[in-house]
Amino acid sequence: MSPADVADIELVDVTKRYGDHLVVDQISLNVPKGEFVSILGPSGCGKTTTLNMVAGFHSPSSGRIRIRGRDQAGVPPEKRNIGLVFQNYALFPHMTVAENVAFGLKMKGTSKSETEIGVRRALKSVHLEGYEARYPKELSGGQQQRTALARAIAPQPSVLLLDEPLSNLDLKLRESMRVELKEIQQQLGMTFVYVTHDQEEAMAMSDRVVVMSGGVVAQAGPPVDIYQNPASSFVADFIGKSNLLPVERAEFVDGDSRLILRNGLSLIGHKAPGMDLDQIRLCCIRPENVQLAVPGEASANRLSGRIDKMVNLGAHVDLWIEVSPDVVLKALVAVRRLQGLEVGSQVDVRIEPSAIQPLSN
Numbered sequence: 001m002s003p004a005d006v007a008d009i010e011l012v013d014v015t016k017r018y019g020d021h022l023v024v025d026q027i028s029l030n031v032p033k034g035e036f037v038s039i040l041g042p043s044g045c046g047k048t049t050t051l052n053m054v055a056g057f058h059s060p061s062s063g064r065i066r067i068r069g070r071d072q073a074g075v076p077p078e079k080r081n082i083g084l085v086f087q088n089y090a091l092f093p094h095m096t097v098a099e100n101v102a103f104g105l106k107m108k109g110t111s112k113s114e115t116e117i118g119v120r121r122a123l124k125s126v127h128l129e130g131y132e133a134r135y136p137k138e139l140s141g142g143q144q145q146r147t148a149l150a151r152a153i154a155p156q157p158s159v160l161l162l163d164e165p166l167s168n169l170d171l172k173l174r175e176s177m178r179v180e181l182k183e184i185q186q187q188l189g190m191t192f193v194y195v196t197h198d199q200e201e202a203m204a205m206s207d208r209v210v211v212m213s214g215g216v217v218a219q220a221g222p223p224v225d226i227y228q229n230p231a232s233s234f235v236a237d238f239i240g241k242s243n244l245l246p247v248e249r250a251e252f253v254d255g256d257s258r259l260i261l262r263n264g265l266s267l268i269g270h271k272a273p274g275m276d277l278d279q280i281r282l283c284c285i286r287p288e289n290v291q292l293a294v295p296g297e298a299s300a301n302r303l304s305g306r307i308d309k310m311v312n313l314g315a316h317v318d319l320w321i322e323v324s325p326d327v328v329l330k331a332l333v334a335v336r337r338l339q340g341l342e343v344g345s346q347v348d349v350r351i352e353p354s355a356i357q358p359l360s361n
């Protein structure tokens with residue numbers, strides 16, 4: 001294998017048990033150099049435990065962790081050339097911004113002049129030039145997080161591990177920091193492994209998302225792929241909004257699949273690769289793919305219903321449309337398309353076959 005083929009981080013069947021409690025169950029993961037990978041999942045699914053094993057704070061019960069091709073068994077955290085931005089890794093309150101950022105460089109035995117250069121470079125990367133002499137309490141939450149980031153990148157680690165670094169910030173700041181973090185990562189060309197329970201955050205920043213559930217990887221791939229082709233109802237439900245409809249039976253029609261729902265409703269969908277028709281139990285339809293049909297227009301998957309509930313969110317409206325006594329579809333519609341519709345109105349909706357994702361669980 002040439003050096004270019006060596007992943008920055010590689011997990012092979014990594015398992016972690018605490019007594020009888022299986023917290024991480026045979027996770028395998030390859031993170032190429034320069035990639036922004038998010039580990040996304042609900043609280044308690046094993047994200048922090050996984051990151052702590054990469055950082056070297058805990059060792060796996062079984063499996064291997066390699067960093068740049070080197071097995072890390074027995075390698076202490078400070079020897080892994082990894083930067084950390086953890087939620088509970090607060091700034092040193094008695095040190096200035098410059099002293100905080102210099103900390104890791106000093107620990108490495110960097111000379112005074114090199115440290116000054118390193119601090120300046122790191123503060124420039126996070127847009128905090130001019131804040132050198134401030135103390136953490138004189139900074140806003142966003143500036144504190146940027147300082148923590150500068151402290152982590154100053155020693156120029158090859159990999160940065162981030163554990164929910166934005167979760168203490170308010171929504172507006174969190175959204176702007178997302179964009180900034182991604183830009184910083186791209187400018188540095190540094191490998192980022194980012195842990196979050198916030199699906200929007202993961203979607204917005206990542207080249208690849210690893211969705212975890214109960215200690216295992218539920219699905220991994222580029223954010224758009226995961227959103228468009230969730231592998232299970234868990235992923236469909238966790239990432240974005242979805243209609244999850246039970247499928248009673250599925251059959252072939254001209255290369256497509258016809259999914260028979262309750263009450264004789266049926267939908268035409270594309271066949272899911274690698275799934276037999278008799279494995280299909282559910283289908284997922286994203287609300288933005290439930291569209292109001294134009295009267296008279298012929299289209300596949302046209303259903304008639306009645307608006308049951310409506311929430312106007314300014315630019316768009318969430319609609320709940322009852323298409324059969326116990327089948328309600330959520331739809332996301334632009335306000336300008338409503339044209340006088342209200343709760344109780346009869347509407348026709350249509351769904352493109354490509355927007356119907358069959359699922360086995």
Ligand SMILES: Nc1ncnc2c1ncn2[C@@H]1O[C@H](COP(=O)(O)OP(=O)(O)O)[C@@H](O)[C@H]1O
Binds near residue numbers: 018042045047
């Ligand atoms: N040191 C520990 N001893 C026992 N159980 C632990 C320990 N650390 C974490 N756990 C358990 O492991 C599970 C996963 O925890 P964690 O990795 O922190 O989840 P996440 O970061 O996804 O919220 C939780 O059920 C937690 O209670």
Ligand SMILES: [Mg+2]
Binds near residue numbers: 047048049
């Ligand atoms: Mg955690």
